[in-house]
Amino acid sequence: MPTTADISRGTDLAVIGAAGKTGTAVVSALETADATPVRRVVHTARRAGDRAVDLETGAGLADALSGCCGVYFIAPNVHPDEPALFERFLRAAAGAGVDHVVYHSVAWPYTPAMPHHLDKARCEDILHASGVRWTVLQPCAYTENFASVLDGSVDALDVPYDPDAQFSFVALADVAAVAARVLIEGADVHHGATYELGGPDAVSVRQLCAVTGRSVEIEQVSVPTWMERHGRDLSEDARERLAAMFDFYDDHGFVAGSVVTAALLGRAPARVEDLVSSMPRR
Numbered sequence: 001m002p003t004t005a006d007i008s009r010g011t012d013l014a015v016i017g018a019a020g021k022t023g024t025a026v027v028s029a030l031e032t033a034d035a036t037p038v039r040r041v042v043h044t045a046r047r048a049g050d051r052a053v054d055l056e057t058g059a060g061l062a063d064a065l066s067g068c069c070g071v072y073f074i075a076p077n078v079h080p081d082e083p084a085l086f087e088r089f090l091r092a093a094a095g096a097g098v099d100h101v102v103y104h105s106v107a108w109p110y111t112p113a114m115p116h117h118l119d120k121a122r123c124e125d126i127l128h129a130s131g132v133r134w135t136v137l138q139p140c141a142y143t144e145n146f147a148s149v150l151d152g153s154v155d156a157l158d159v160p161y162d163p164d165a166q167f168s169f170v171a172l173a174d175v176a177a178v179a180a181r182v183l184i185e186g187a188d189v190h191h192g193a194t195y196e197l198g199g200p201d202a203v204s205v206r207q208l209c210a211v212t213g214r215s216v217e218i219e220q221v222s223v224p225t226w227m228e229r230h231g232r233d234l235s236e237d238a239r240e241r242l243a244a245m246f247d248f249y250d251d252h253g254f255v256a257g258s259v260v261t262a263a264l265l266g267r268a269p270a271r272v273e274d275l276v277s278s279m280p281r282r
Helices: 021-032 061-065 082-095 115-128 143-150 172-185 205-211 223-230 236-252 259-265 272-278
Strands: 012-016 038-042 068-073 100-104 133-139 156-159 193-197 217-220
Touching (some): 021 038, 082 100, 115 236, 143 205, 156 205, 172 259, 205 272, 223 236
Parallel strands (some): 012 038, 100 133, 156 217
C-alpha cells in the first residue's frame, strides 16, 4: 500500500458515511467547532455539496479524498465484508495523501461471538499496517438507540435480550464531539491512539426506561420474533450478525469505560437523565 510521505498534505476534513446517524452528528460537531472545510462523503447524494462514492468498487473515492488532511471512516452498518471496504478506502486515502485516518470501530471489537465486531478488529489491524497515521474510536451503544422511549414517542418496547443486562450507553453527541476534536487536532496529537468511549453509568434497558418517569411496558421477545417485527428488510447476513449480537448481549451485556470519554470531552459524559431532559417532548 502506498504511503503519504511524498505527497503534499491537504487541508480539508472528510466524513465517510456522512448521511448516517453517526456521520451527521460528526459533521455537525465539526461545523459547530468551526473546523476547516468539511466534506460530506456519502453513498447516495441527497443534498447539495454531498460527494457520492461507491465503497464497493472505490469509484469516486480518489476525487472525494483529494486535498483532505483527515478523514473519519464509518462503514455501512453490519456490512458483510467491512475489511474489504476499508482496505479499498485506505488505498485511496494513501494515494490522495491523507495524513490522518480516524476509524469508527466499536467497543469490544475482538469478540468472536459477534462477527461484525470481529470484522472491526480486522479493520483495526489493517489500519495499523496501512502506512497512514491513524486513530481508532471504539464507542459503546448509543443512548439514542432508545430515543423514541426517551422523548415520549412510545410507551412500549420489545427487546431480544435480557432487559436487565448492563450497558454503558454513550450519547451520540459525545462521540461526535470526541471525533471532531481528534480530527481537528490531527495526527500530531492522536496518531497511534485507540480510545474506548463508554458512558458514565452501567444501565439496563429497564433502568433507562425508568429514567423517563413514565410507565414503559418492556417485553423480552425471542430473536426470531424481533426479526419478524423489525428486521424484515435486512439481508440474511445482517440478520445473522444482529442475532449473534443479541445473544451476546443476553449473556454478557455491553459495558465500556468512560474515563477516556471524559478526558477527551473535558467534562463528564452525558447521562441518560441528561438526554431525557434535553429532548423535545412528544
